[in-house]
Amino acid sequence: MSIPMPAVAASGRHTGMFVAFEGGDGAGKSTQVRLLAAALERAGRAVLVTRQPGGTALGAQVRDLVLHGDHVSPRAEALLYAADKAHHVDTVIVPALARGEIVVTDRYVDSSIAYQGAGRDLGGEEITALQRWAVDGLLPDLTIVLDVSPGTGRERRGAVEDRLEAEGDDFHAAVREHFLALAAADPAHYLVVDAQLPPEEIHHRVVAAIESAWAPGVATATRVPL
Template sequence: MTDGLFIAFEGGDGAGKSTQVRLLADALESAGREVVVTRQPGGTPLGAQIRDLVLHGDHVSPRAEALLFAADKAHHVDQLIRPSMDRGAVVITDRYTDSAVAYQGAGRDLGAVEVHDLQMWAVGSLVPDLTVIVDVTAQEGRRRRGEVHDRLEAEADAFHDAIRHHYLAMAQGSPERYLVVDGTSSPESIHAAVVGRLASSGLLGSGTV
């Protein structure tokens, strides 16, 4: 059986993560791999309820928000991510634990270390084989988003700037696990950089994509 693979795409709202998830999934499926595309929050029926509650419901306190997102990830890993990897699939997720650390730890100022520890407990210390950070400025993200769709998108640029800087700091601290790409580049060139990193690191094996 081919080993399972876990890839996460991270970045601010409007960075273009969804486009890159789709391009990579299409490429891997064309190469014959089973691909499971998911997102957080919302990758399971329970997660969808949590997503709607936190992003579109009434006010949720910052600590409660962090705990709800941790619950989503715990259930998601147990019910979807680990079983998919165990059977050899490639799991590609739009957001994972780094989003919680950046948004609740840095953006909400709850403490990155505390939120990271909570997230790692929730997911049983499962980390992606590669995390791609699609980097854009807060201003560019706001321009791309246009209409505000949820509570987090409605936050001021200072909030989104803090998130961006924390993403970049995480990548700088663990370059072997992260790839930072310029979100203002063409989708095709970003995709090529992602595939190149996966190939050069040996995660895909020879001739997979």
């Protein structure tokens, strides 16, 4: 397999590539992030792996507050996630993309849109506007949604759950539906994969999607086999 490395990304804002993994809790995002990063590194690409929240020192504190701390009101939760993303993008993601690196993140703006907008019922449009302002409009070149049912996600997570994971099936069903709606609205920049497929099969589909992620006519450098 090979992957195109553009001189100018489809977004027009950087020379690297920005890939986000999204999906419900228990979907297997961490596994797929690890597999993709390893494949890219074997191909000689410079890769930055990160996550949200938690990809910075500030993000680690936010993560502890929103996932493991005492009760946080829904609006405060949304604002904390937005603050984490603003700092994360400015200090980690944008500099890496400017260096031409491939950034692979475990969660990005769609998680907040789905969890706080739909799950917390704060409104998808409102949370979308907040998140996009926080990241200064920087969106992934490709978002992979690992689709998992609430029941399967719960079985995979086991007994140990954080504040969001511990929410009921209705909450997680709303989150899942919103992820799928986001993907359906912009199929050129999304890949939806059944999270119950074998991990290697999911990985192959991810790599194939990355290979075709760049818009026609975008200048590309050498294609590096994965």
